[in-house]
Amino acid sequence: xxxxxxxxxxxxxxAGRGPAGTGAGxxxxxxxxxxxxxxxxxxxxxxxxxxxxxxxDGYKALTMAGLARALNVAPSAxxxxxxxxxxxxxxxxxxxxxxxxxxxxxGRPWGEAVRLWAHSxxxxxxxxxxxxxxxxxxxxxNAPQTIRMYEAVTEGFLRAGWPPEGIVNxxxxxxxxxxxxxxxxxxxxxxxxxxxLADRAPxxxxxVARRRNPEGLNDADAAFALGLDALVAGLAACxxxxxx
Amino acid sequence: xxxxxxxxxxxxxxAGRGPAGTGAGxxxxxxxxxxxxxxxxxxxxxxxxxxxxxxxDGYKALTMAGLARALNVAPSAxxxxxxxxxxxxxxxxxxxxxxxxxxxxxGRPWGEAVRLWAHSxxxxxxxxxxxxxxxxxxxxxNAPQTIRMYEAVTEGFLRAGWPPEGIVNxxxxxxxxxxxxxxxxxxxxxxxxxxxLADRAPxxxxxVARRRNPEGLNDADAAFALGLDALVAGLAACxxxxxx
DNA sequence: TAATGGAAATGAACGTCATTCATTTAGTGA
DNA sequence: TCACTAAATGAATGACGTTCATTTCCATTA
Numbered sequence: 001x002x003x004x005x006x007x008x009x010x011x012x013x014x015a016g017r018g019p020a021g022t023g024a025g026x027x028x029x030x031x032x033x034x035x036x037x038x039x040x041x042x043x044x045x046x047x048x049x050x051x052x053x054x055x056x057d058g059y060k061a062l063t064m065a066g067l068a069r070a071l072n073v074a075p076s077a078x079x080x081x082x083x084x085x086x087x088x089x090x091x092x093x094x095x096x097x098x099x100x101x102x103x104x105x106x107g108r109p110w111g112e113a114v115r116l117w118a119h120s121x122x123x124x125x126x127x128x129x130x131x132x133x134x135x136x137x138x139x140x141x142n143a144p145q146t147i148r149m150y151e152a153v154t155e156g157f158l159r160a161g162w163p164p165e166g167i168v169n170x171x172x173x174x175x176x177x178x179x180x181x182x183x184x185x186x187x188x189x190x191x192x193x194x195x196x197l198a199d200r201a202p203x204x205x206x207x208v209a210r211r212r213n214p215e216g217l218n219d220a221d222a223a224f225a226l227g228l229d230a231l232v233a234g235l236a237a238c239x240x241x242x243x244x
Numbered sequence: 245x246x247x248x249x250x251x252x253x254x255x256x257x258x259a260g261r262g263p264a265g266t267g268a269g270x271x272x273x274x275x276x277x278x279x280x281x282x283x284x285x286x287x288x289x290x291x292x293x294x295x296x297x298x299x300x301d302g303y304k305a306l307t308m309a310g311l312a313r314a315l316n317v318a319p320s321a322x323x324x325x326x327x328x329x330x331x332x333x334x335x336x337x338x339x340x341x342x343x344x345x346x347x348x349x350x351g352r353p354w355g356e357a358v359r360l361w362a363h364s365x366x367x368x369x370x371x372x373x374x375x376x377x378x379x380x381x382x383x384x385x386n387a388p389q390t391i392r393m394y395e396a397v398t399e400g401f402l403r404a405g406w407p408p409e410g411i412v413n414x415x416x417x418x419x420x421x422x423x424x425x426x427x428x429x430x431x432x433x434x435x436x437x438x439x440x441l442a443d444r445a446p447x448x449x450x451x452v453a454r455r456r457n458p459e460g461l462n463d464a465d466a467a468f469a470l471g472l473d474a475l476v477a478g479l480a481a482c483x484x485x486x487x488x
Numbered sequence: 489t490a491a492t493g494g495a496a497a498t499g500a501a502c503g504t505c506a507t508t509c510a511t512t513t514a515g516t517g518a
Numbered sequence: 519t520c521a522c523t524a525a526a527t528g529a530a531t532g533a534c535g536t537t538c539a540t541t542t543c544c545a546t547t548a
Binding site for chain 2: 024058101115117129132133136137138139140141142144147148152153154155157158164166167168169170173174175176177178179180181184186187188191192193194195196197200202204205206207209210211212213220221222223224226227228229230231232233234235237238
Protein backbone atom coordinates (compact mmCIF):
# COMPACT_ATOMS: atom_id res chain seq x y z
CA UNK A 1 0.00 0.00 0.00
CA UNK A 2 1.09 3.60 -0.16
CA UNK A 3 2.64 5.21 -3.17
CA UNK A 4 4.02 2.20 -4.95
CA UNK A 5 3.16 3.59 -8.35
CA UNK A 6 2.37 0.12 -9.51
CA UNK A 7 -1.32 0.22 -10.20
CA UNK A 8 -1.32 3.58 -11.90
CA UNK A 9 1.48 2.64 -14.19
CA UNK A 10 0.10 -0.79 -14.89
CA UNK A 11 -3.23 0.62 -16.01
CA UNK A 12 -1.73 3.17 -18.34
CA UNK A 13 0.88 0.83 -19.72
CA UNK A 14 -1.47 -1.93 -20.69
CA ALA A 15 -1.35 -2.87 -24.32
CA GLY A 16 -4.61 -2.84 -26.21
CA ARG A 17 -3.76 -6.32 -27.40
CA GLY A 18 -5.56 -7.97 -24.50
CA PRO A 19 -7.66 -10.99 -25.44
CA ALA A 20 -11.00 -9.38 -24.63
CA GLY A 21 -11.14 -5.62 -24.93
CA THR A 22 -9.66 -3.33 -22.30
CA GLY A 23 -11.79 -4.17 -19.29
CA ALA A 24 -10.22 -2.61 -16.20
CA GLY A 25 -10.67 -5.85 -14.22
CA UNK A 26 -9.10 -8.14 -16.84
CA UNK A 27 -6.60 -10.43 -15.10
CA UNK A 28 -4.16 -11.53 -17.81
CA UNK A 29 -3.35 -7.94 -18.74
CA UNK A 30 -0.45 -7.86 -21.13
CA UNK A 31 2.17 -5.23 -21.46
CA UNK A 32 3.97 -4.38 -24.62
CA UNK A 33 7.73 -4.74 -24.84
CA UNK A 34 10.13 -2.04 -23.77
CA UNK A 35 11.01 -0.33 -20.56
CA UNK A 36 7.89 0.71 -18.64
CA UNK A 37 7.40 4.34 -17.47
CA UNK A 38 8.09 3.38 -13.87
CA UNK A 39 9.99 0.36 -12.60
CA UNK A 40 7.76 -2.64 -11.96
CA UNK A 41 10.26 -4.78 -10.13
CA UNK A 42 12.84 -4.56 -7.41
CA UNK A 43 14.42 -6.99 -4.97
CA UNK A 44 11.83 -5.99 -2.42
CA UNK A 45 8.86 -6.84 -4.63
CA UNK A 46 10.49 -10.07 -5.72
CA UNK A 47 11.12 -11.10 -2.14
CA UNK A 48 7.59 -10.30 -1.02
CA UNK A 49 6.04 -12.08 -3.99
CA UNK A 50 8.21 -15.14 -3.37
CA UNK A 51 7.20 -15.26 0.29
CA UNK A 52 3.53 -14.97 -0.59
CA UNK A 53 3.82 -17.61 -3.28
CA UNK A 54 5.57 -20.04 -0.96
CA UNK A 55 3.08 -19.39 1.81
CA UNK A 56 0.20 -20.18 -0.51
CA ASP A 57 1.52 -23.02 -2.65
CA GLY A 58 4.78 -24.24 -1.15
CA TYR A 59 8.28 -24.43 -2.55
CA LYS A 60 7.24 -26.68 -5.41
CA ALA A 61 5.46 -23.65 -6.80
CA LEU A 62 8.40 -21.30 -6.39
CA THR A 63 9.64 -21.31 -9.97
CA MET A 64 10.95 -18.36 -11.88
CA ALA A 65 7.95 -18.60 -14.20
CA GLY A 66 5.51 -18.78 -11.30
CA LEU A 67 7.18 -15.91 -9.55
CA ALA A 68 7.03 -13.83 -12.72
CA ARG A 69 3.36 -14.67 -13.11
CA ALA A 70 2.66 -13.57 -9.55
CA LEU A 71 4.38 -10.28 -10.35
CA ASN A 72 2.59 -9.94 -13.69
CA VAL A 73 5.88 -9.86 -15.50
CA ALA A 74 7.82 -11.96 -17.98
CA PRO A 75 10.23 -14.49 -16.42
CA SER A 76 13.24 -12.91 -18.05
CA ALA A 77 12.45 -9.59 -16.39
CA UNK A 78 13.44 -11.09 -13.05
CA UNK A 79 17.03 -11.40 -14.22
CA UNK A 80 17.37 -7.64 -14.29
CA UNK A 81 17.18 -7.73 -10.50
CA UNK A 82 18.56 -11.09 -9.42
CA UNK A 83 21.34 -13.15 -10.93
CA UNK A 84 19.74 -16.55 -10.44
CA UNK A 85 17.09 -18.48 -8.58
CA UNK A 86 19.65 -19.08 -5.83
CA UNK A 87 19.66 -15.33 -5.45
CA UNK A 88 15.91 -15.34 -4.89
CA UNK A 89 16.29 -18.04 -2.25
CA UNK A 90 18.93 -15.95 -0.55
CA UNK A 91 16.61 -12.95 -0.46
CA UNK A 92 13.82 -15.06 0.99
CA UNK A 93 16.13 -16.60 3.53
CA UNK A 94 17.30 -13.25 4.81
CA UNK A 95 13.75 -11.93 4.99
CA UNK A 96 12.78 -14.92 7.11
CA UNK A 97 15.71 -14.40 9.45
CA UNK A 98 13.98 -11.17 10.41
CA UNK A 99 11.16 -13.26 11.84
CA UNK A 100 13.40 -15.17 14.22
CA UNK A 101 12.81 -13.87 17.71
CA UNK A 102 16.02 -12.88 19.44
CA UNK A 103 14.45 -10.50 21.94
CA UNK A 104 15.02 -12.86 24.85
CA UNK A 105 18.77 -12.36 24.62
CA UNK A 106 18.25 -8.78 25.72
CA GLY A 107 17.08 -9.50 29.23
CA ARG A 108 16.36 -13.12 30.07
CA PRO A 109 18.87 -15.54 31.55
CA TRP A 110 21.08 -17.35 29.04
CA GLY A 111 19.46 -20.78 29.14
CA GLU A 112 15.97 -19.43 28.77
CA ALA A 113 16.99 -17.06 25.99
CA VAL A 114 18.67 -19.84 24.03
CA ARG A 115 15.56 -21.98 24.37
CA LEU A 116 13.22 -19.25 23.17
CA TRP A 117 15.48 -18.34 20.27
CA ALA A 118 15.91 -21.97 19.23
CA HIS A 119 12.17 -22.60 19.27
CA SER A 120 11.52 -19.53 17.16
CA UNK A 121 14.33 -20.35 14.73
CA UNK A 122 13.08 -23.90 14.26
CA UNK A 123 9.49 -22.79 13.87
CA UNK A 124 10.32 -20.31 11.14
CA UNK A 125 12.39 -22.67 9.03
CA UNK A 126 10.28 -25.77 9.58
CA UNK A 127 8.02 -24.23 6.96
CA UNK A 128 10.98 -23.45 4.69
CA UNK A 129 13.09 -26.61 4.55
CA UNK A 130 14.54 -25.91 1.08
CA UNK A 131 16.26 -22.88 2.55
CA UNK A 132 18.27 -24.84 5.06
CA UNK A 133 21.04 -25.73 2.60
CA UNK A 134 21.09 -22.06 1.66
CA UNK A 135 21.60 -20.95 5.25
CA UNK A 136 24.02 -23.69 6.10
CA UNK A 137 26.25 -23.42 3.05
CA UNK A 138 26.21 -19.81 1.83
CA UNK A 139 28.20 -16.92 3.29
CA UNK A 140 26.22 -14.41 5.32
CA UNK A 141 27.73 -11.52 3.43
CA ASN A 142 25.02 -9.15 2.21
CA ALA A 143 22.38 -10.84 4.35
CA PRO A 144 21.63 -8.08 6.85
CA GLN A 145 18.84 -9.78 8.77
CA THR A 146 20.95 -12.89 9.15
CA ILE A 147 23.86 -10.90 10.49
CA ARG A 148 21.53 -9.01 12.78
CA MET A 149 20.39 -12.29 14.30
CA TYR A 150 23.92 -13.54 14.91
CA GLU A 151 24.83 -10.24 16.51
CA ALA A 152 21.93 -10.45 18.94
CA VAL A 153 22.77 -14.03 19.85
CA THR A 154 26.42 -13.21 20.32
CA GLU A 155 25.50 -10.32 22.60
CA GLY A 156 23.44 -12.68 24.71
CA PHE A 157 26.31 -15.12 25.04
CA LEU A 158 28.74 -12.38 25.99
CA ARG A 159 26.35 -10.99 28.57
CA ALA A 160 26.17 -14.46 30.10
CA GLY A 161 29.91 -14.50 30.49
CA TRP A 162 30.93 -16.71 27.59
CA PRO A 163 34.49 -16.29 26.35
CA PRO A 164 34.47 -14.90 22.80
CA GLU A 165 36.68 -17.75 21.58
CA GLY A 166 34.01 -20.34 22.17
CA ILE A 167 30.85 -18.54 21.15
CA VAL A 168 30.79 -19.29 17.43
CA ASN A 169 31.26 -23.01 17.95
CA UNK A 170 28.42 -23.05 20.46
CA UNK A 171 26.14 -21.18 18.09
CA UNK A 172 27.03 -23.51 15.23
CA UNK A 173 26.32 -26.54 17.38
CA UNK A 174 22.93 -25.17 18.36
CA UNK A 175 22.15 -24.21 14.80
CA UNK A 176 23.04 -27.65 13.52
CA UNK A 177 20.61 -29.17 15.97
CA UNK A 178 17.94 -26.66 14.99
CA UNK A 179 18.31 -27.38 11.27
CA UNK A 180 18.10 -31.11 11.77
CA UNK A 181 15.10 -30.67 14.03
CA UNK A 182 13.38 -28.54 11.41
CA UNK A 183 13.61 -31.48 9.05
CA UNK A 184 12.32 -33.86 11.69
CA UNK A 185 9.35 -31.59 12.31
CA UNK A 186 8.24 -32.34 8.76
CA UNK A 187 8.66 -36.10 8.94
CA UNK A 188 5.53 -38.18 8.47
CA UNK A 189 4.10 -39.84 11.54
CA UNK A 190 4.94 -43.31 10.25
CA UNK A 191 8.56 -42.56 9.44
CA UNK A 192 9.75 -45.32 11.76
CA UNK A 193 7.25 -47.94 10.62
CA UNK A 194 9.42 -50.98 9.97
CA UNK A 195 6.78 -52.85 7.94
CA UNK A 196 7.75 -56.32 6.79
CA LEU A 197 11.20 -56.03 8.32
CA ALA A 198 9.86 -55.58 11.84
CA ASP A 199 11.02 -59.03 12.94
CA ARG A 200 14.56 -58.18 11.94
CA ALA A 201 14.52 -55.18 14.31
CA PRO A 202 12.51 -56.32 17.32
CA UNK A 203 13.98 -53.97 19.90
CA UNK A 204 13.74 -50.92 17.69
CA UNK A 205 10.16 -51.74 16.69
CA UNK A 206 9.32 -52.15 20.36
CA UNK A 207 10.92 -48.81 21.23
CA VAL A 208 8.97 -47.12 18.45
CA ALA A 209 5.72 -48.62 19.72
CA ARG A 210 6.42 -47.62 23.31
CA ARG A 211 7.60 -44.11 22.53
CA ARG A 212 6.05 -41.72 25.02
CA ASN A 213 6.18 -37.93 25.07
CA PRO A 214 5.61 -35.33 27.76
CA GLU A 215 2.04 -34.11 27.90
CA GLY A 216 0.87 -32.07 24.94
CA LEU A 217 3.92 -32.66 22.76
CA ASN A 218 3.97 -34.53 19.48
CA ASP A 219 6.91 -36.73 18.53
CA ALA A 220 8.97 -34.05 16.82
CA ASP A 221 8.39 -31.44 19.50
CA ALA A 222 9.30 -33.91 22.23
CA ALA A 223 12.55 -34.91 20.57
CA PHE A 224 13.40 -31.26 20.01
CA ALA A 225 12.67 -30.33 23.62
CA LEU A 226 14.75 -33.24 24.87
CA GLY A 227 17.73 -32.45 22.68
CA LEU A 228 17.54 -28.75 23.38
CA ASP A 229 17.47 -29.30 27.14
CA ALA A 230 20.43 -31.62 26.84
CA LEU A 231 22.39 -29.23 24.64
CA VAL A 232 21.75 -26.20 26.84
CA ALA A 233 22.65 -28.07 29.97
CA GLY A 234 25.66 -29.67 28.36
CA LEU A 235 26.94 -26.43 26.87
CA ALA A 236 26.59 -24.64 30.17
CA ALA A 237 28.65 -27.39 31.78
CA CYS A 238 31.23 -27.56 29.01
CA UNK A 239 31.74 -23.82 29.11
CA UNK A 240 33.62 -23.95 32.38
CA UNK A 241 35.56 -27.16 31.70
CA UNK A 242 36.82 -26.58 28.22
CA UNK A 243 39.73 -24.18 27.91
CA UNK A 244 40.58 -22.76 24.53
CA UNK B 245 34.02 -60.15 -10.89
CA UNK B 246 32.12 -63.36 -10.30
CA UNK B 247 29.43 -64.70 -12.54
CA UNK B 248 27.54 -61.53 -13.27
CA UNK B 249 26.78 -62.54 -16.83
CA UNK B 250 27.04 -58.92 -17.79
CA UNK B 251 30.08 -58.85 -19.98
CA UNK B 252 29.32 -62.04 -21.83
CA UNK B 253 25.83 -60.92 -22.68
CA UNK B 254 26.89 -57.42 -23.54
CA UNK B 255 29.44 -58.69 -26.04
CA UNK B 256 27.06 -61.00 -27.79
CA UNK B 257 24.16 -58.58 -27.80
CA UNK B 258 26.00 -55.72 -29.42
CA ALA B 259 24.42 -54.49 -32.58
CA GLY B 260 26.61 -54.29 -35.63
CA ARG B 261 25.39 -50.75 -36.13
CA GLY B 262 28.28 -49.27 -34.20
CA PRO B 263 29.77 -46.12 -35.71
CA ALA B 264 33.10 -47.72 -36.56
CA GLY B 265 32.95 -51.41 -37.31
CA THR B 266 32.65 -54.02 -34.57
CA GLY B 267 35.83 -53.44 -32.62
CA ALA B 268 35.65 -55.32 -29.34
CA GLY B 269 36.95 -52.29 -27.42
CA UNK B 270 34.48 -49.77 -28.85
CA UNK B 271 33.01 -47.68 -26.03
CA UNK B 272 29.69 -46.39 -27.35
CA UNK B 273 28.50 -49.90 -28.13
CA UNK B 274 24.87 -49.88 -29.10
CA UNK B 275 22.33 -52.55 -28.48
CA UNK B 276 19.34 -53.17 -30.63
CA UNK B 277 15.86 -52.80 -29.17
CA UNK B 278 14.05 -55.61 -27.43
CA UNK B 279 14.54 -57.65 -24.33
CA UNK B 280 18.13 -58.86 -24.03
CA UNK B 281 18.94 -62.58 -23.51
CA UNK B 282 19.91 -61.96 -19.89
CA UNK B 283 18.84 -59.09 -17.69
CA UNK B 284 21.24 -56.16 -17.81
CA UNK B 285 19.85 -54.24 -14.89
CA UNK B 286 18.69 -54.76 -11.36
CA UNK B 287 18.37 -52.60 -8.26
CA UNK B 288 21.78 -53.83 -7.15
CA UNK B 289 23.53 -52.72 -10.34
CA UNK B 290 21.70 -49.42 -10.30
CA UNK B 291 22.68 -48.74 -6.70
CA UNK B 292 26.33 -49.60 -7.28
CA UNK B 293 26.53 -47.51 -10.44
CA UNK B 294 24.90 -44.55 -8.67
CA UNK B 295 27.38 -44.78 -5.80
CA UNK B 296 30.31 -44.92 -8.17
CA UNK B 297 28.97 -42.03 -10.23
CA UNK B 298 28.45 -39.87 -7.15
CA UNK B 299 31.87 -40.76 -5.78
CA UNK B 300 33.50 -39.70 -9.03
CA ASP B 301 31.46 -36.68 -10.11
CA GLY B 302 29.19 -35.67 -7.24
CA TYR B 303 25.44 -35.37 -7.00
CA LYS B 304 25.22 -32.85 -9.79
CA ALA B 305 26.17 -35.69 -12.11
CA LEU B 306 23.63 -38.11 -10.70
CA THR B 307 21.00 -37.77 -13.41
CA MET B 308 18.91 -40.54 -14.85
CA ALA B 309 20.64 -40.02 -18.17
CA GLY B 310 24.09 -40.10 -16.59
CA LEU B 311 23.24 -43.17 -14.59
CA ALA B 312 21.97 -44.90 -17.70
CA ARG B 313 25.13 -43.99 -19.54
CA ALA B 314 27.25 -45.44 -16.75
CA LEU B 315 25.25 -48.65 -17.05
CA ASN B 316 25.45 -48.64 -20.84
CA VAL B 317 21.70 -48.56 -21.09
CA ALA B 318 18.94 -46.23 -22.27
CA PRO B 319 17.51 -43.91 -19.60
CA SER B 320 14.04 -45.35 -19.94
CA ALA B 321 15.36 -48.81 -19.11
CA UNK B 322 15.94 -47.68 -15.53
CA UNK B 323 12.21 -47.30 -15.03
CA UNK B 324 11.74 -51.05 -15.31
CA UNK B 325 13.54 -51.34 -11.97
CA UNK B 326 12.85 -48.12 -10.09
CA UNK B 327 9.77 -45.95 -10.06
CA UNK B 328 11.52 -42.60 -9.97
CA UNK B 329 14.76 -40.84 -9.23
CA UNK B 330 13.63 -40.57 -5.61
CA UNK B 331 13.68 -44.34 -5.64
CA UNK B 332 17.30 -44.31 -6.73
CA UNK B 333 18.16 -41.92 -3.93
CA UNK B 334 16.44 -44.22 -1.48
CA UNK B 335 18.49 -47.17 -2.69
CA UNK B 336 21.69 -45.17 -2.36
CA UNK B 337 20.73 -43.95 1.07
CA UNK B 338 20.12 -47.43 2.38
CA UNK B 339 23.37 -48.68 0.90
CA UNK B 340 25.25 -45.90 2.67
CA UNK B 341 23.57 -46.72 5.97
CA UNK B 342 25.45 -49.99 5.77
CA UNK B 343 28.67 -48.01 6.06
CA UNK B 344 27.72 -46.38 9.36
CA UNK B 345 29.72 -48.03 12.11
CA UNK B 346 27.52 -49.25 14.94
CA UNK B 347 29.94 -51.84 16.25
CA UNK B 348 30.74 -49.80 19.37
CA UNK B 349 27.23 -50.36 20.71
CA UNK B 350 28.07 -54.03 21.12
CA GLY B 351 30.65 -53.64 23.86
CA ARG B 352 31.75 -50.11 24.65
CA PRO B 353 30.18 -47.91 27.30
CA TRP B 354 27.16 -45.90 26.16
CA GLY B 355 28.74 -42.46 25.90
CA GLU B 356 31.71 -43.69 23.95
CA ALA B 357 29.54 -45.79 21.65
CA VAL B 358 27.26 -42.85 20.88
CA ARG B 359 30.25 -40.69 20.07
CA LEU B 360 31.79 -43.23 17.73
CA TRP B 361 28.49 -43.88 15.99
CA ALA B 362 27.76 -40.18 15.60
CA HIS B 363 31.16 -39.48 14.11
CA SER B 364 30.79 -42.30 11.61
CA UNK B 365 27.22 -41.30 10.72
CA UNK B 366 28.23 -37.70 10.11
CA UNK B 367 31.28 -38.68 8.11
CA UNK B 368 29.31 -40.90 5.77
CA UNK B 369 26.59 -38.37 5.01
CA UNK B 370 28.82 -35.30 4.90
CA UNK B 371 29.68 -36.52 1.44
CA UNK B 372 26.04 -37.13 0.58
CA UNK B 373 24.14 -34.02 1.66
CA UNK B 374 21.35 -34.38 -0.91
CA UNK B 375 20.34 -37.59 0.84
CA UNK B 376 19.63 -35.92 4.16
CA UNK B 377 16.10 -34.85 3.22
CA UNK B 378 15.56 -38.41 2.04
CA UNK B 379 16.61 -39.91 5.36
CA UNK B 380 14.85 -37.31 7.45
CA UNK B 381 11.53 -37.32 5.63
CA UNK B 382 10.96 -40.79 4.16
CA UNK B 383 9.72 -43.86 6.04
CA UNK B 384 12.30 -46.52 6.76
CA UNK B 385 10.06 -49.24 5.41
CA ASN B 386 11.94 -51.40 2.92
CA ALA B 387 15.27 -49.88 3.89
CA PRO B 388 16.94 -52.87 5.53
CA GLN B 389 20.33 -51.32 6.24
CA THR B 390 18.66 -48.31 7.79
CA ILE B 391 16.55 -50.48 10.04
CA ARG B 392 19.61 -52.55 10.91
CA MET B 393 21.36 -49.42 12.12
CA TYR B 394 18.46 -48.30 14.29
CA GLU B 395 18.24 -51.77 15.80
CA ALA B 396 21.89 -51.77 16.77
CA VAL B 397 21.62 -48.30 18.30
CA THR B 398 18.49 -49.25 20.21
CA GLU B 399 20.24 -52.33 21.56
CA GLY B 400 23.06 -50.15 22.81
CA PHE B 401 20.67 -47.81 24.58
CA LEU B 402 18.81 -50.71 26.19
CA ARG B 403 22.04 -52.30 27.34
CA ALA B 404 22.94 -49.00 28.99
CA GLY B 405 19.72 -49.07 30.95
CA TRP B 406 17.62 -46.60 28.99
CA PRO B 407 13.87 -46.98 29.38
CA PRO B 408 12.33 -48.01 26.03
CA GLU B 409 9.88 -45.10 26.17
CA GLY B 410 12.61 -42.51 25.82
CA ILE B 411 15.00 -44.13 23.38
CA VAL B 412 13.47 -43.00 20.09
CA ASN B 413 13.36 -39.36 21.12
CA UNK B 414 16.98 -39.52 22.17
CA UNK B 415 17.99 -41.08 18.87
CA UNK B 416 16.02 -38.50 16.92
CA UNK B 417 17.66 -35.68 18.85
CA UNK B 418 21.11 -37.06 18.14
CA UNK B 419 20.26 -37.65 14.50
CA UNK B 420 19.00 -34.10 14.09
CA UNK B 421 22.28 -32.78 15.40
CA UNK B 422 24.21 -35.12 13.13
CA UNK B 423 22.31 -34.04 10.02
CA UNK B 424 22.79 -30.38 10.76
CA UNK B 425 26.46 -30.97 11.46
CA UNK B 426 26.85 -32.79 8.15
CA UNK B 427 25.70 -29.62 6.42
CA UNK B 428 28.04 -27.51 8.49
CA UNK B 429 30.95 -29.76 7.54
CA UNK B 430 30.44 -28.63 3.95
CA UNK B 431 30.21 -24.92 4.68
CA UNK B 432 32.88 -22.72 3.11
CA UNK B 433 35.54 -21.34 5.44
CA UNK B 434 34.30 -17.78 4.98
CA UNK B 435 30.66 -18.53 5.74
CA UNK B 436 30.64 -16.05 8.62
CA UNK B 437 32.45 -13.28 6.76
CA UNK B 438 30.28 -10.24 7.41
CA UNK B 439 31.82 -8.11 4.67
CA UNK B 440 30.54 -4.58 4.41
CA LEU B 441 28.07 -5.08 7.23
CA ALA B 442 30.77 -5.86 9.78
CA ASP B 443 30.28 -2.57 11.59
CA ARG B 444 26.63 -3.41 12.14
CA ALA B 445 27.62 -6.61 13.96
CA PRO B 446 30.77 -5.74 15.89
CA UNK B 447 30.48 -8.38 18.61
CA UNK B 448 29.69 -11.17 16.21
CA UNK B 449 32.51 -10.16 13.86
CA UNK B 450 34.84 -10.14 16.84
CA UNK B 451 33.70 -13.56 17.96
CA VAL B 452 34.24 -14.93 14.46
CA ALA B 453 37.74 -13.48 14.36
CA ARG B 454 38.63 -14.85 17.78
CA ARG B 455 37.18 -18.29 17.23
CA ARG B 456 39.59 -20.90 18.58
CA ASN B 457 39.40 -24.66 18.28
CA PRO B 458 41.01 -27.51 20.20
CA GLU B 459 44.28 -28.67 18.66
CA GLY B 460 44.01 -30.37 15.31
CA LEU B 461 40.35 -29.63 14.72
CA ASN B 462 38.94 -27.45 11.98
CA ASP B 463 35.93 -25.23 12.61
CA ALA B 464 33.27 -27.77 11.67
CA ASP B 465 34.89 -30.62 13.59
CA ALA B 466 35.29 -28.46 16.66
CA ALA B 467 31.65 -27.36 16.66
CA PHE B 468 30.58 -30.96 16.16
CA ALA B 469 32.74 -32.24 19.00
CA LEU B 470 31.45 -29.52 21.30
CA GLY B 471 27.82 -30.14 20.55
CA LEU B 472 28.21 -33.89 20.70
CA ASP B 473 29.89 -33.73 24.10
CA ALA B 474 27.13 -31.46 25.34
CA LEU B 475 24.37 -33.66 23.96
CA VAL B 476 25.82 -36.87 25.33
CA ALA B 477 26.40 -35.36 28.75
CA GLY B 478 23.01 -33.68 28.74
CA LEU B 479 21.14 -36.78 27.61
CA ALA B 480 22.83 -38.88 30.25
CA ALA B 481 21.72 -36.36 32.85
CA CYS B 482 18.21 -35.97 31.47
CA UNK B 483 17.70 -39.71 31.41
CA UNK B 484 17.41 -39.96 35.15
CA UNK B 485 15.44 -36.75 35.73
CA UNK B 486 12.81 -37.01 33.06
CA UNK B 487 10.03 -39.45 33.79
CA UNK B 488 7.77 -40.56 30.98
C1' DT C 489 16.92 20.68 -27.87
C1' DA C 490 18.71 16.71 -29.91
C1' DA C 491 21.57 12.83 -29.35
C1' DT C 492 23.29 9.06 -26.62
C1' DG C 493 23.71 5.44 -23.32
C1' DG C 494 21.99 2.52 -19.98
C1' DA C 495 18.15 0.40 -17.40
C1' DA C 496 14.15 -2.46 -17.61
C1' DA C 497 10.75 -4.68 -19.91
C1' DT C 498 9.04 -8.49 -23.70
C1' DG C 499 9.16 -12.69 -26.24
C1' DA C 500 11.52 -16.29 -28.49
C1' DA C 501 14.77 -19.77 -27.97
C1' DC C 502 17.97 -23.14 -25.74
C1' DG C 503 19.65 -26.97 -22.97
C1' DT C 504 18.87 -30.03 -19.25
C1' DC C 505 16.25 -33.12 -16.87
C1' DA C 506 12.73 -36.57 -15.33
C1' DT C 507 9.32 -39.17 -17.17
C1' DT C 508 6.08 -41.57 -20.54
C1' DC C 509 4.89 -44.29 -24.43
C1' DA C 510 4.93 -47.11 -28.52
C1' DT C 511 7.67 -50.69 -30.20
C1' DT C 512 10.68 -54.63 -30.27
C1' DT C 513 12.54 -58.77 -28.49
C1' DA C 514 13.24 -62.73 -25.32
C1' DG C 515 11.94 -65.85 -21.89
C1' DT C 516 8.00 -68.48 -19.38
C1' DG C 517 3.86 -70.89 -18.20
C1' DA C 518 -0.45 -72.98 -19.85
C1' DT D 519 2.75 -73.93 -29.65
C1' DC D 520 0.86 -69.76 -28.14
C1' DA D 521 -0.12 -66.05 -25.31
C1' DC D 522 1.71 -63.21 -21.73
C1' DT D 523 4.90 -60.67 -19.38
C1' DA D 524 9.41 -58.67 -18.55
C1' DA D 525 13.02 -55.80 -20.19
C1' DA D 526 15.20 -53.32 -23.48
C1' DT D 527 15.29 -49.12 -27.23
C1' DG D 528 14.25 -44.65 -29.01
C1' DA D 529 11.31 -40.90 -29.71
C1' DA D 530 8.57 -37.49 -27.53
C1' DT D 531 6.89 -34.45 -23.79
C1' DG D 532 6.62 -30.93 -20.46
C1' DA D 533 8.97 -28.31 -16.70
C1' DC D 534 12.29 -25.43 -15.54
C1' DG D 535 16.29 -22.13 -15.36
C1' DT D 536 18.55 -19.16 -18.18
C1' DT D 537 20.15 -16.31 -22.30
C1' DC D 538 19.61 -13.11 -25.98
C1' DA D 539 17.90 -9.92 -29.41
C1' DT D 540 14.78 -6.32 -29.40
C1' DT D 541 11.97 -2.58 -27.75
C1' DT D 542 10.97 1.26 -24.96
C1' DC D 543 11.75 4.82 -21.61
C1' DC D 544 14.52 7.81 -18.64
C1' DA D 545 18.59 10.56 -17.53
C1' DT D 546 22.68 12.67 -18.93
C1' DT D 547 25.30 15.41 -21.95
C1' DA D 548 26.67 18.18 -26.08
